[in-house]
Amino acid sequence: MxxxxxxxxxxxxxxxxxxxxxxxxxxxxxxxxxxxxxxxxxxxxxxxxxxxxxxxxxxxxxxxxxxxxxxxxxxxxxxxxxxxxxxxxxxxxxxxxxxxxxxxxxxxxxxxxxxxxxxxxxxxxxxxxxxxxxxxxxxxxxxxxxxxxxxxxxxxxxxxxxxxxxxxxxxxxxxxxxxxxxxxxxxxxxxxxxxxxVLDLRGFNLNAKLDIDPDFLKADDHDHAHDHHDHDHEHGEHCDHPSHQHDHGHGHHHHVDDDVKSFVYRATRPFDPARLEDFLGAIVNIYGPRMLRYKGVLDMNGTQRKVIFQGVHQLMGSDLGPEWGEGEARESRMVFIGIDLPRDILVQGLDQCLV
Structure with a gap:
């Protein structure tokens, strides 16, 4: 059935x-x-x-x-x-x-x-x-x-x-x-x-579609020429967007930095499968409770097919997707959504898994 x-x-x-x-x-x-x-x-x-x-x-x-x-x-x-x-x-x-x-x-x-x-x-x-x-x-x-x-x-x-x-x-x-x-x-x-x-959104399917809001990505497209991860716009002290402010009645704005954040990682060099598997396994082990959703469409060394992975907390699944298209730029993209995830550790670790 x-x-x-x-x-x-x-x-x-x-x-x-x-x-x-x-x-x-x-x-x-x-x-x-x-x-x-x-x-x-x-x-x-x-x-x-x-x-x-x-x-x-x-x-x-x-x-x-x-x-x-x-x-x-x-x-x-x-x-x-x-x-x-x-x-x-x-x-x-x-x-x-x-x-x-x-x-x-x-x-x-x-x-x-x-x-x-x-x-x-x-x-x-x-x-x-x-x-x-x-x-x-x-x-x-x-x-x-x-x-x-x-x-x-x-x-x-x-x-x-x-x-x-x-x-x-x-x-x-x-x-x-x-x-x-x-x-x-x-x-x-x-x-x-x-x-x-509401129905049949297939949010948990392992498909090769990684939709990330385009405005979210726009901030760092100029940074794309060299092979490295994003420095995408994060809400730091400089952010004065209205929904991030509180007026406490004494004139100054207090900036809210949400603990649930996301960031996107991209790379144009392929991943070494064994190193990546070890690293993701370790990360999920340590930070799993704080990782809400994460998904990636990856370029893996040694296969012509896209590798798709996604997870919820400590549970992670992966699968082979379609082949990279003729002339398609082989770029790995991942999005991580979590509570106070250590972005630097993740980025550095992922960088070290590249071939």
Whole structure:
């Protein structure tokens, strides 16, 4: 049987996850989706849609979707759903997992790779993060979970942009891109998001597409003539972008340097496979807990095919991709997103793995 694609939906409290899910559970979009909802206090769909007295945790919606409210473990919920599907008791072709507003998506994502039983039935498709534009600056400043949710995302939706100025929205987008240049950012009005932009994003596929926001890369293109890594624009003391400032009421601006950051590494010389494997293994061992997402399309010595690798925390996978095209410049590109990653150590180590 084909694997069931799973989407992790995460986002700040009040960012509109519930609105989006309600839409999924009631609109006639033709998809049969099972929504797994983590129980957390006031904000669950339960009260609005599931006005049922039954203790049954799985409710079939009128549009063919299934809502599963879990009080236990995510693993158990996924196994229960897969078992019911195998027995023909439930019909669904994909799963959306809503995490609590303060959850770290990392362990949820890891479940799909580390747990053999889950991996036999499900395929993690992507992590979608909703950001409340009105409260984002404050939440990003105050809560590391909010910053992690941004770093993990394959797709970011901004809600409530109608409540803030265009300038504030731009500043926020600028800030988010530096935390995560991989994820496209789109505005979402009251959960009005096209289903196609939530499902089948293939964020965890090992494909040779490494999308990095072009503005993020522009800053260092002049530096490209020699074979070395990027000195791309990082928010240092010189940064005075509005979303990075706080006015503490006494006239001076205090610069926020987010602990979730990203950087891009590029090289035009090929990697030595054994050295690179040793180095990445060591890095993941030491810094894994602080590495949120990382991906690369690499030029390896000794093969005509691109090598693709990506990871979440300590879990790393790699695969051979398509051949380098005729006349295509063989350039390795990697993006690392993490919490206070030691950029210098990574860059120096990677440089030493080049042939």
């Amino acid at each position: 084909a694997l069931i694609p799973a989407t992790i939906l995460t986002g700040f409290l009040g960012s509109g996850k519930t609105t989006l899910l309600k839409r999924v559970l009631t609109e006639s979009h033709g998809h049969k989706i099972a929504v797994i909802e983590n129980e957390f206090g006031e904000e669950n769909i339960d009260s609005d849609i599931l006005v049922t007295e039954s203790k049954e945790q799985i409710v079939q919606m009128s549009n063919g979707c299934v809502c599963c409210t879990i009080r236990e473990d995510l693993r158990e919920a996924l196994q229960l759903l897969a078992a019911k599907r195998r027995k023909g008791l439930l019909d669904f072709d994909r799963v959306i997992i809503e995490t609590t507003g303060l959850a770290d998506p990392g362990p949820v994502a890891q479940t799909f790779f580390m747990d053999d039983e889950i991996a036999e039935s499900y395929l993690l498709d992507s992590i979608v993060t909703l950001v409340d534009a009105k409260h984002a600056a404050q939440q990003l400043n105050d809560r590391q979970e909010a910053r992690r949710q941004v770093g993990f995302a394959d797709q970011i939706f901004l809600s409530k942009t109608d409540l803030v100025s265009a300038e504030d929205t731009d500043a926020l987008i600028h800030r988010l891109k530096h935390m995560n240049p991989r994820a496209p950012i789109e505005k979402a009005h009251f959960g009005e998001v096209a289903i196609a932009k």
